[in-house]
Amino acid sequence: MKPAFEDMSLQIPAATAEPEDYTGEDGLLYCGKCRTPKEAYFPADKVALFGRDRHPAECDCQRAQRMEREAAEQQRKHRDKVEELKRLGFTDPAMREWTFANDNGRNPQMKTARFYVEHWEDMKAGNIGYLLWGSVGTGKSYLAGCIANALMEQEISVKMTNFAAVLNDLAATFEGRNEYISKLCRYPLLILDDFGMERGTEYGLEQVYNVIDSRYRSEKPLIVTTNLSLDELNNPPDTAHKRIYDRVTEMCTPVCCSGVNFRREKAQEKMERLKKLMND
Template sequence: MKPAFEDMNLQIPAVTAEPEDYTGEDGLLYCGKCRTPKEAYFPADKATLFGRDRHPAECDCQRAQRMEREAAEQQRKHRDKVEELKRRGFTDPAMREWTFANDNGRNPQMKTAHFYVEHWEDMKAGNIGYLLWGSVGTGKSYLAGCIANALMEKEISVRMTNFALILNDLAATFEGKNEYISNLCRYPLLILDDFGMERGTEYGLEQVYNVIDSRYRSGKPLIVTTNLTLTELQNPQDTPHARIYDRLLEMCAPVCFSGENFRRESAQNKLNRLKQLMND
């Protein structure tokens, strides 16, 4: 039976010399490209180990190649992670394009979105959300999508949905309604788009309150977009709406969108383009 050290000796790989490599004055093998050693001596207190006085070492070329491979692998893992977050976080694939990079620069509130992303840790710690309110087509949903995409790029999980879809899901879930709502509350950030557009039935209002109240009790931030005015939110028509609106105003800082209607402008541009094509 061979001594244990002989087996261990076999496990120490030998350095593979390339044709351009050479032996330096110190007796070590050097890389012929970067002129740095491919070997290193063991420390003085271990002059030899398993019959050898040296061990393989990375030259500058090998180190650069390793770091490049590791960076590429890290980037691949990052892309996969972001892709998975966006797949689970958005209810509409078009929302993936709602990014700061695609912004036309005409929304005066976009700086508010940048601020939220840049100060995300403070927003999360303080349970601070936004209530984006204003007229139809002023860019509220797009701004919320920019926040969602930017945070997902930081590998932060976000869910952007609306109450029409939530109520449909709850109606189809005969069991596990509480679990469904709990899942919404697990996201570090929840974005509810087009709030107030859902049907105001007694059942619907109760479920809306359950979702918002559960989010409130989770201590996690919420962003809401709505076409309702701040006056309407501050002066609810009845008790069920008052319960909901009070929670929202407590959780979310109001941000007014009073700019031009981008959807109407886009529709007019398409009409003008069509007229030009017809004239041509």
């Protein structure tokens, strides 16, 4: 039986010559476009092994074309990954538009949201979350969505949902309840929107506590948005709410969203446009 290396010369292709290519003074084939070698010599101690003295090499323009193809493929894979993360991470497709790029620049807490993304590794390591609280329409959900979108663009998995959706899912999957909650806790970042707006039944409160407590024990960061004030969170009406609120306030650093009521502004703008149309 012949040693495998005896057939190596048959497996090494020769460099492909184009009409404009030429042979240089060193005996190698050169690209006629970029004037760089399309061949390279084997080291002297390898010539006998491979049965020839040279092998194909990338010229500068071939290398540039390869890198361009690889970059395009990487970009395609990145877009596909981000698309999948957003499909799984958002309960409402409209949340995809809640980005820093679409910000109108009028929310004073936006720099706090940017800070969270810029220091994500520290936030994750320290298990630090945000409690975005304030009046209705002050942009709390939008801030949380900006954080979620920015992290997903970095291919970091985020889940942004609310307890109304969570409770509906739990009711529909009684036997798989533990696995459902475990799945929520596997996300590097979990965002619970409109906290405190869910049904206050005994069953509902128990499930809310299970989700919050499981997230707490997972030692992963949590972001919560709520219309509840800090005073309401610190002075719950009963024991069931207290054990939930205590967990949230321990996990999440309070950020007061005190901007104008953007929803009311939009409603006023629509009213003014309607008046103008009617007058016209």
